[in-house]
Amino acid sequence: MPRFSVIVPAYQVQAYLHECLESVLSQSYPDLELIAVDDCSPDACGAVIDEFAARDPRVRAVHLPRNAGLGPARNAGMERATGDYLVFLDGDDTLTPDTLLALADRLKETGEPDVLVYDYARTHWSGETVRNRAAAELAEDGPAPFRLVDRPGLLNLLMVAWNKAYRRDFVARAGFTFPPGYYEDTPWTYPVLMTAESIATLDRVCVHYRQRRAGGILRTTSERHFDVFDQYDRVFAFLDGRPELERWRPVLFRRMVDHLVTVYARRDRLPRGSRAAFLRRARVHCRRHRTPGASVSARARVHHTLVRLGLHRTYRALRLAAALRRRWARTARPLPRTLRRAALRLHYRFQRLLPLRADRAVFAAHGDHGHGGDPAALESALRELAPHIRTAWVARPGCHPVLPPAVRRLVPGTAAHWSALARSAYLVTDADVVPGLVKRKGQVLVQTRRGTPLGHMGLDLLERPAAARDTDFARLLEGVDQWDYVVSANRHSTLTWERVCPGRYTTLEYGRPRTDRFHTATGAEVARLRESLGVPEGAVAILYAPAHRDYRRTQRRLLDLERVVRRLGPRFVVLARAHHSWGGPLEAASDRVLDVTGHPDVVSLCLASDALVTDYSPLMFDYAGLDRPVVLHIHDWEAYEAARGAYFDPRVFPPGAVAGSEDELIDVFATGRWCDARAARLRADFRARFCPYDDGRAAERVVRRVVLGETDLPPAVPPDGRRPVPSAGAVSVPSSLTTVPQQQPAGVLAVTDHG
Incomplete structure (x- = not known):
């Protein structure tokens, strides 16, 4: 019996299905079965599934005799599933690396809950990746598992089947199945969450939800969007037979109206001429299921009222008025800005006369x-x-x-x-x-x-x-x-x-x-910085700061930091700092992977850490002057050098140990090579070359020369005579201060001297 049964329905997704199935079979957690359901797709989906089934015994191919839709295709997969947990994945989406390993760890940690809810990120055709805006609801703080009444905020998440893992025994005992039609996730997800005796969350992006430019259900104009009414009828029918779930009726009513407003307002869903009929149907639906106590925000109250009353023309008039107001605002807004800029230019010109x-x-x-x-x-x-x-x-x-x-x-x-x-x-x-x-x-x-x-x-x-x-x-x-x-x-x-x-x-x-702060800071200041960042006392703090990749349109994580700290053990924590151009953190933070991307002062992060892991970031040159270990994780040198170009090869003249892969990086720390005598010698050579004046008085020399006009400036202290503030972690680092800096190889000197 496998741990996971991953069910993938496929219909007209031949361009994406290969990547989808590969993302499942390449998982680091191999205890799975992949049930791929060909929903009588007219393209090559069936052939792709058969190809994967022929080469990997974990793949079970299912071919439906006629097109049944997403819900029945999932049901066909569930009928053949034998795993402990069911995981659903649409044929155009992908699992992120190590997802199943993270799920298995969290399930074990939380006592095998009925449902485990995890996060996703939308991936756009342009390459942009945007994490779920309601990710805060997945925080792993507090007791787990729990029931929905303890964390009702989970209902604010996208109500889909593929962001959860379900215990198969729980699903079979409750008799849950997917209905036919569009929006089939609705009458599945709400009942599952409301009846689950135990729920847990995983604050990690596990699914990349592809936002297709065309072809997706939610971007298809069709009368089938009217199916949303039948799906909510099924939800409220489920409540009718279970008085113990009555508390959820007001919440579900509000969610239903929100959903109807969304379907009505999106221009690419309802066919031309059907919008009035949709709103009339919505009015009947709201009257049928209306429940007192369903609070809504002031902004949404107008939409709710118009939908409940079925005021199609009023809704269109208000939308037209709002569009005209926005257009006028766009037209009129530049005028004040233009006048302000002209006034400021005149002011600046006058000030230059003073x-x-x-x-x-x-x-x-x-x-x-x-x-x-x-x-x-x-x-x-x-x-x-x-x-x-x-x-x-x-x-x-x-x-x-x-x-x-x-x-x-x-x-x-x-x-x-x-x-x-x-x-x-x-x-x-x-x-x-x-x-x-x-x-x-x-x-x-x-x-x-x-x-x-x-x-x-x-x-x-x-x-x-x-x-x-x-x-x-x-x-x-x-x-x-x-x-x-x-x-x-x-x-x-x-x-x-x-x-x-x-x-x-x-x-x-x-x-x-x-x-300069590396030499003027005190041990007490370092201890305070570590405490403010949440670094446990006695831990070894690794600052991870990768460089920007010019050859990638979208920046993405280069290391699975959770896996790194898990392999290294509880003694290590990682301070993860993304490049400012990445627009977000490297990955979800935990108690051992601390996201410091938004920290305003990188020097403080250097002082608080015990070692630096980077690739091509200029931070390595500064950190070497701190005389703490530097480890380079370089796995894409050829691509980086081809796109950006480099003045020397850091693998030839490194500031410490060099790792070419994630496993090799883990080995560097596990075996102590990151802080051994050889690493200290490499660091000493690197400091002699690139930190000849970093003795704590660089700023003083600049001020004395530029502002005070002095020419007799304080001489730089040689590297072997400096004493930067030591780290506070539980590690004994061989000092490079007693090592006589070796002469840099002539070839490397020539490369760097010429730029």
Whole structure:
């Protein structure tokens, strides 16, 4: 008897069925049977199913003699199922990797519940992946299993069959089957959830729900959308015979009206000329099943009233009025903005006529995303070494709470912002271009860049269209012409920036200011940071920070972090930080995989961690100066190098151990190679090459040179004489401080020296 019976009905999905079936058979948990049901599909679905059945004994092919629809096809699969749990998957959707393993673990953990509810993400034809907006309902906090009355919020989820696993004995005992017609999930899902004695949740994306441009049921215009009325009749008939479920009637009535409103409002569902008939049918239906106590929001109340009364013409008139109002708003909205921009340009021009203020400095980080990076380190050093200069920070209002109290806050695009740009003597940023800046004589612009370059940057991207995308190189060079100083961490960075961003600026090869905290932070501060992030005392915290992939339209996870920590044991936790371009976390957080993507300060994350796992991120260069282990997970070097290009191969000159796969990465940590003597030697060589000035005084040297005009600057402490703050985890890391830095291989030196 297999653990899972995965039932896949197939009808006119030949283009997607192969990927669907492969996603099931390639699961890391092999104890399954795959029941693929050919619903008399006129395309090649039947042949694809037979092909899979011939090559894998776990596949059972079922061919229906006539087209019966999605519900009866699932019933045919259930009749042949022998597994402990039933899992449904539509033929154009896919299971995510390791889904069945995660289901098996959660089922065992929660005592074999009747139903396990898990999450999904919509995958669009454009490549975009969007997670379910109601994912918070799947939180694994609190006791489990439970009954629906304990977590009624589960009814806010999409009422489909394929986001749940069902204990087969429970389904057979209750006699649940799918009805024919559209919306067959409705009279299945509600009764199942209401009658289940034990329910559990899994806060993990297990299904990729394909949003087809055409061909899906919900995008098909048909009279069969009227089936929704019969399906809700079945739901309320189920309630009629079970008085103990009467409490759910008001909730189901509200959900029904919401559903009817959705079907009516979508233009691609009901045929032309049938909308009035649908609304009349909805009125009868609402009167038949109306239940007092079904509360709705004020926004939905109008829709509910119109549907219940069947006011088709009124509904159309209101929708037309709303459309006209939106169109007018779109037309009229630009006018105030245009007037405001013109007024601000005039204000900025007037402010540039006023004298510069030598006691003012403006700071900004890339994208106005708050307070951090090298600009933040320079701002702090400026307030300490030159207290007579008042500092201001440009950031969006949501970022203002993280700014230091002594810093003036500027909202981008406001009159105060433009006044500060016009009259401040010092401007500090890590953005390539300061939008709208007309640099005045006497103004000093300090450009800090954003890390030591590994992948190609600047003009080198002219031959890399995948990485350059919509880069405006002419605008980039106009920005470069405004730079007075560029802060560089090492000779490699200096030679690279001066070649790929050619200009008349002066390079300050003084180290990375933001790494100063690695030497000024205390053990108590590290302990506080770990506690605030939720890192257990004594745990080994691994900071995972992958780089952006230019060759991928949609960024996706590169490691199964839950599997990694599960294999490494309870001693390890992962701080997962996605690249800012990914638009979301790497994966669902748990008590051992902590999502820190939204954390405002990556330096704090470095201090709180005990090791870094990355691939091509510039963070590896900063982290090496912290003298803590760095492990590279590089499995797609050829693709990355082809799309972006690189100035040297990190596999040849790495800052520590290198893993080429997820299993090899696990082995690196399990065997201790991540922190052994060889890793320490590699780190020492890497630090000597790329962190020659990162001794805790980089920001001081920049401020003394640029602001105070000093030329006799503090010399850099050699790497073997530095003492960065140690980690707080339960690990003994061989120090590279006592290791004499070895000479870098001549070939690698040549590659990096030439960019």
